[in-house]
Structure formats: structure tokens, C-alpha cells
Amino acid sequence: MTNPNDKYFNRRRLLTRAGKAGLSIAAAGTVSYLLYDRKGPSRLSAKSKDLVTLADFSVPHEAGDTISIVEGPDRKQTVTKAIELLGGIERFVKEGETVAIKPNVAFASPPMLGATAQPELVAQVVTLCLKAGAAQVIVTDNPINDPASCFMLSGVGKAASQAGAKVILPREYHFRHTTLEGGKLIKNWPIFFGPFAKVDKLIGITPVKHHARAGASMTMKNFYGLLGGRRNIFHQDINTIIAELAMMVKPTLVILDGTEVMMTNGPTGGSVSDLKRANTVIASCDMVAADSYGCTLLDLKPADLPYLAKAQTAGAGTTDLESLKPIMGTV
Amino acid sequence: MDSIKGKPKKLESIVGLSLLVVLILIAITILITQSDYDMTRFGVGTVLSGPGTEKISLTSLVPAGFETLSEETYLADNLYEKINGKAPLYIESGFVKLSSARFLSKSDENLWMELFIFDMANIKNAFSVYSVQKRPDVEMLPDMQFGYRTTNAPYFVHGKYYVEFIASSKSDELFKAMIETAQKIQANLPPDADTEIPELSYFPHENLAAGSHKLYLASAFGFEGFTDIFTAQYKFGDETITAFLSRRPDPQDARLVAKSYHKFLIENGGVAKPAITKALEGKVVDFYDTTEIVFATGPFVVGIHEAENQQYAEKLATILINKLSQAKAMSND
Numbered sequence: 001m002t003n004p005n006d007k008y009f010n011r012r013r014l015l016t017r018a019g020k021a022g023l024s025i026a027a028a029g030t031v032s033y034l035l036y037d038r039k040g041p042s043r044l045s046a047k048s049k050d051l052v053t054l055a056d057f058s059v060p061h062e063a064g065d066t067i068s069i070v071e072g073p074d075r076k077q078t079v080t081k082a083i084e085l086l087g088g089i090e091r092f093v094k095e096g097e098t099v100a101i102k103p104n105v106a107f108a109s110p111p112m113l114g115a116t117a118q119p120e121l122v123a124q125v126v127t128l129c130l131k132a133g134a135a136q137v138i139v140t141d142n143p144i145n146d147p148a149s150c151f152m153l154s155g156v157g158k159a160a161s162q163a164g165a166k167v168i169l170p171r172e173y174h175f176r177h178t179t180l181e182g183g184k185l186i187k188n189w190p191i192f193f194g195p196f197a198k199v200d201k202l203i204g205i206t207p208v209k210h211h212a213r214a215g216a217s218m219t220m221k222n223f224y225g226l227l228g229g230r231r232n233i234f235h236q237d238i239n240t241i242i243a244e245l246a247m248m249v250k251p252t253l254v255i256l257d258g259t260e261v262m263m264t265n266g267p268t269g270g271s272v273s274d275l276k277r278a279n280t281v282i283a284s285c286d287m288v289a290a291d292s293y294g295c296t297l298l299d300l301k302p303a304d305l306p307y308l309a310k311a312q313t314a315g316a317g318t319t320d321l322e323s324l325k326p327i328m329g330t331v
Numbered sequence: 332m333d334s335i336k337g338k339p340k341k342l343e344s345i346v347g348l349s350l351l352v353v354l355i356l357i358a359i360t361i362l363i364t365q366s367d368y369d370m371t372r373f374g375v376g377t378v379l380s381g382p383g384t385e386k387i388s389l390t391s392l393v394p395a396g397f398e399t400l401s402e403e404t405y406l407a408d409n410l411y412e413k414i415n416g417k418a419p420l421y422i423e424s425g426f427v428k429l430s431s432a433r434f435l436s437k438s439d440e441n442l443w444m445e446l447f448i449f450d451m452a453n454i455k456n457a458f459s460v461y462s463v464q465k466r467p468d469v470e471m472l473p474d475m476q477f478g479y480r481t482t483n484a485p486y487f488v489h490g491k492y493y494v495e496f497i498a499s500s501k502s503d504e505l506f507k508a509m510i511e512t513a514q515k516i517q518a519n520l521p522p523d524a525d526t527e528i529p530e531l532s533y534f535p536h537e538n539l540a541a542g543s544h545k546l547y548l549a550s551a552f553g554f555e556g557f558t559d560i561f562t563a564q565y566k567f568g569d570e571t572i573t574a575f576l577s578r579r580p581d582p583q584d585a586r587l588v589a590k591s592y593h594k595f596l597i598e599n600g601g602v603a604k605p606a607i608t609k610a611l612e613g614k615v616v617d618f619y620d621t622t623e624i625v626f627a628t629g630p631f632v633v634g635i636h637e638a639e640n641q642q643y644a645e646k647l648a649t650i651l652i653n654k655l656s657q658a659k660a661m662s663n664d
Binding site: 106107108109110112113144145149153211212213214217232235264265266267268270271272273274 | 401411412413414415416417418419420433443445464466467468469481482483484486495497498499500501
């Protein structure tokens with residue numbers, strides 16, 4: 001016959017053991033929960049106090065001194081004239097200031113294919129900035145292809161250096177996270193920030209190009225180079241990201257080179273037959289306005305580029321060129 | 332004594348130890364797996380292993396007087412890092428892999444060229460990306476099945492590969508070197524089993540603009556249901572007319588696709604209009620002052636796209652019907 005004490009002892013032992021097991025499971029579960037990383041390593045995030053914001057590099061502008069459009073075959077002459085018509089480089093660059101120039105150096109492509117900013121154009125803008133008394137001119141980009149190859153093969157690196165600029169290639173430590181206020185896509189996202197952290201002025205330089213996804217690649221799309229991380233995911237909402245770039249970046253001036261326009265097979269092109277000579281350079285304090293004029297060189301209308309309307313709605317500029325009273329010139 | 336006194340039985344000990352061993356093994360497996368996860372998910376450009384990702388040896392393709400500066404390989408996951416906004420065109424057309432190399436002249440450091448070999452899985456895909464990107468008014472390359480040159484580079488299809496070059500400058504020396512590399516590709520790179528595109532032979536030759544064939548794998552003419560659509564251009568006097576055709580799996584599918592495209596045209600502002608040729612009655616649509624014709628004949632969807640002149644459009648459509656009837660008759664023999 002079973003001793004009643006034996007039964008009680010087994011039940012107590014069972015309960016004790018079950019309790020211990022339960023505590024172990026709870027402890028393991030708690031530790032797992034605390035260590036669980038929902039976001040995964042693809043989305044490194046920064047604490048809000050570590051987020052940065054790009055400075056506002058813009059200068060005051062109004063109708064009649066916002067955008068100039070100059071026609072001519074020689075880029076050095078047309079860009080000089082275009083800036084002159086807006087008041088001269090001294091309006092934009094003061095003595096002792098540091099200037100960052102962000103040309104489109106996205107691809108390791110030779111200048112003749114028009115996929116990147118032209119070396120002589122970049123060099124001329126560097127020269128003008130130094131003549132205005134800039135303490136230093138930085139030329140930098142965060143290309144799609146290997147940066148060293150891009151700066152070398154595009155000719156921009158050599159031209160900029162020879163003109164007296166310091167060329168900065170992107171390094172890991174240049175990237176910091178940012179969140180665009182009111183942005184849908186740029187949230188806690190790494191941007192190429194380092195070279196722009198301590199400059200006074202920012203000038204963008206880019207050619208007019210067809211773009212297979214966006215329709216066109218011009219001054220606003222040029223700042224795609226500031227995005228880090230797996231930025232290709234933004235191609236799925238290309239118009240929104242371009243508009244957000246225009247909200248995030250407030251440059252002093254943008255130069256849009258329509259001397260030779262990539263009409264097809266953009267943004268990389270590949271053949272000189274993709275190019276059409278339009279002999280036009282646009283200088284502008286308003287990227288939306290610059291792109292609105294630039295798209296006409298691609299035989300497009302502003303309405304053909306949805307990102308323009310988005311950027312205008314966001315307050316980044318205007319597609320109403322007439323309201324800005326553009327200054328026309330010829331060399 | 333029994334386990335009531337706190338001393339476990341032998342069986343209990345064995346079971347307990349076995350469980351512990353299993354738990355330890357699980358933990359080790361997790362640690363090993365965690366330390367070797369797929370980095371391509373997280374932005375690191377790594378070439379995956381597996382079928383279709385074997386490296387092409389580009390060293391054998393270096394032209395005389397040049398040396399290899401760099402070699403790169405890209406898969407669908409990181410193709411955009413090389414060609415940016417063009418990547419979707421390739422990926423949506425069956426892209427497998429890009430092998431690229433830069434060759435530098437040994438005698439002039441300013442002379443370099445870059446070779447791009449796109450593995451598109453089959454000749455149709457390769458022809459599609461070749462044809463939709465083909466520049467107008469180019470010179471066709473005589474020794475190539477599908478190939479042309481611009482002033483600075485050649486572009487061609489070699490079996491399942493689409494090949495293009497970029498050059499640092501317009502140079503005869505560079506162009507000769509590119510042609511030499513192109514010939515080496517043709518000689519040394521196995522193109523794959525299929526080297527023909529039968530659909531191209533269904534287009535009549537009369538009035539055909541040489542080299543004008545294109546293949547739209549998806550969404551031809553803006554219509555989502557229009558897949559595998561071949562087009563060709565024809566000259567009638569000063570007019571250029573675009574004909575299209577697609578071979579479907581069976582006549583029923585062809586009828587369905589033709590009907591869907593006809594409906595698409597009407598829903599988007601097209602208006603059915605009388606045909607000049609009786610046989611084409613009910614198949615002609617006025618689409619914003621251009622003529623669209625679409626119909627099915629056997630397993631083929633056939634038509635004319637955005638023609639300025641209805642008479643020429645119907646003439647070409649009739650020639651197409653006759654040609655395809657012959658093709659059907661031959662295949663029934």
C-alpha cells in the first residue's frame with residue numbers, strides 16, 4: 001500500500017520542479033526579449049541626440065535675381081556669365097568662407113559621355129570661388145561606382161585639384177544619420193555629412209540627363225549622392241525621394257549644365273549618340289526652377305516630371321519660371 | 332532505494348543528460364548559423380555562389396597592347412551600384428549577372444575602355460535589352476547577328492549575352508581594340524544552346540528597315556497585358572510604319588490578348604473606325620489621329636502601331652497576314 005506521505009512528497013517535488021522550470025523558461029524568455037533586435041543589422045539606427053541636420057546654405061533671393069540662363073558653346077564662359085548675371089560670385093561666396101562643391105561624379109565614366117559633371121566646368125567654378133576670396137574649396141561626392149575611379153576617370157578629380165580645390169572621397173566616418181522633418185522616406189537614414197559639416201556655402205554642379213526611372217536627372221537628383229546606406233531602395237519611390245532631397249538640401253547655388261544633354265539611355269548613357277548639343281548653362285538659387293527649365297532641353301515639360309510638383313508642394317521652389325523673371329544671356 | 336529519497340534512477344539520469352546534450356547542440360547550431368548570415372541582405376556586395384554565377388574569365392578578352400585595370404561582377408542584388416537607374420530594365424528582362432572589366436592601353440594611360448557582358452539567361456532577353464536601347468541611325472556591324480556601332484563603341488548580342496563598351500575617347504585605336512575584344516568574345520565565350528529567334532523570321536522582308544526589330548518583354552505600348560511583343564519598322568514612301576507580332580501558346584490566348592489590347596485602346600480614348608480593307612473590318616482603331624490595328628491569326632497577335640497613314644497601315648497588315656499564313660501552312664506540313 002502506498003504511504004500517504006510518499007504521495008504528498010511527489011506532488012511537492014513535482015510542483016517545486018515545475019516552478020523551477022517555469023522560472024528558467026521565464027528568465028530565458030526575458031533575456032531573449034531584451035536581446036531581440038527587430039530592425040536587424042540592415043538598418044543601423046542612431047539615437048535622436050546623434051542625428052544631424054544639414055545647414056541651410058541658401059542666400060536670400062527674389063524675382064529677378066534667382067535664375068539665369070545663358071546660351072553658348074563654351075562652358076567656362078557660359079557658367080561665368082550665368083553667375084555674373086546673378087550678381088557675380090561675390091554675392092554667393094564671401095572672403096574667408098569655405099565652399100563645398102558637390103558635382104555629379106556618380107559614375108566612372110569619361111567626360112565625353114556626359115554622365116558626370118564636366119571637369120572644366122567644375123574647375124571654373126572652383127576658380128571663381130577662390131577669386132572671390134574663399135579660404136578653401138572642397139569638391140566631393142558619394143558616387144555610385146567606386147569613388148576613386150569615378151573622380152579619376154571622369155576627370156573631375158584632376159581638374160578640381162589643379163584649380164586649387166581639395167578633393168574629398170567619402171569615408172565611413174563621414175556618414176551620420178539624419179531625419180528629415182516632414183519626410184516620409186528620409187528617416188534615421190545615413191547621409192554623407194562630414195565634408196559639409198563645417199562649410200559656409202554649398203554649390204551643386206550637374207549635367208542635364210535623361211533618367212530611366214525618374215524621367216530626368218538634374219539639380220535635385222544630384223543630391224542623391226548625399227544618401228548613404230542601401231539608397232537604391234528609394235528608387236521604388238523615386239519622385240518622393242527627389243522631392244525630399246530638395247527639402248533636405250538648401251544649396252547656395254546650383255549649376256545645371258545643358259551644353260550637351262543626355263537625351264536617352266540615362267543616367268549612364270554610354271554612347272556619344274545619346275547626347276544632343278543644347279549649348280545652355282543655368283545658374284539658380286532655386287533647384288525646382290532650374291530643373292523646370294532644364295527639362296525643356298530634354299523635350300519635356302515640368303508636368304512630365306512628378307517630382308517637380310512634389311518639391312513645389314513641399315515648398316522647395318517653384319516651377320513657375322515666369323514669376324522668377326529669369327535673366328537670359330548669350331556668350 | 333527509489334527516487335523519493337532524492338537519488339535519481341539511472342534512467343532519469345540518462346534522459347536528463349540526453350536532453351542537456353540536445354539543448355547544447357541546438358545552442359551551438361544557432362551560434363554557427365548566426366555568425367554566417369547572408370550579407371547581401373545588408374548591403375555588402377558579395378557574389379553569391381550557385382548556378383549562373385560562375386565568373387567569366389575576362390583576362391582572355393584583353394586586346395593586344397592593353398592590360399586589365401579592374402574586373403567586377405554584379406548580380407541582381409547590387410546591379411544598381413554599377414548602372415544605377417538602368418538596373419530595373421535589365422532585372423525585369425531576366426538579368427542574371429554582369430561581368431565588367433576595364434582595359435588600359437599600355438602605351439597611353441589616357442586610353443582605356445570598359446567592357447560590360449550582361450548574362451541575360453537566354454538570347455531573347457539579351458536581344459530585348461539590346462533592341463530597346465539601340466540608338467537610332469547607327470551603322471550595323473556586318474559580322475554580328477545583332478550588332479551595331481556608334482562613333483565610339485560597338486554593341487551586340489552573343490547568345491544569351493548582351494555586350495557593350497564604353498571608351499575614354501573617340502579613338503580609332505580604341506575602337507579597333509574593342510572590335511578585337513568583341514571577336515574574342517564570339518570565339519571564346521559559349522553563347523548558350525539557343526542562338527536563334529524564330530519570331531524575327533515571321534516579319535516580311537519587303538520594305539523592312541534593316542535592324543529595326545525590337546522586343547518588348549513586358550508592357551509594350553504601355554499595356555500591361557502585352558508581353559513578348561516583337562516590332563519592326565517599314566518604309567512606305569516617306570512614312571515609317573511599325574508592325575508588331577507575338578507568338579502566343581495557342582490561338583485562344585492570341586485571341587484573348589488581341590481583344591484585351593483592343594479594349595485597352597478604346598478605354599484610353601481610341602475610337603473604332605471603318606477599315607479600308609474588308610478583311611480588317613473591326614480591327615482598326617483611331618488612336619489620337621493615328622491608326623492602330625490589332626488582331627489574332629492562329630497563335631499570333633499581330634498589328635500596326637500608331638501609323639500616320641491608314642492605307643499603308645492596312646497594306647502592311649495584309650502583307651503580315653499573308654506571311655503568317657505561309658508560316659502556319661509550313662508548320663502544318
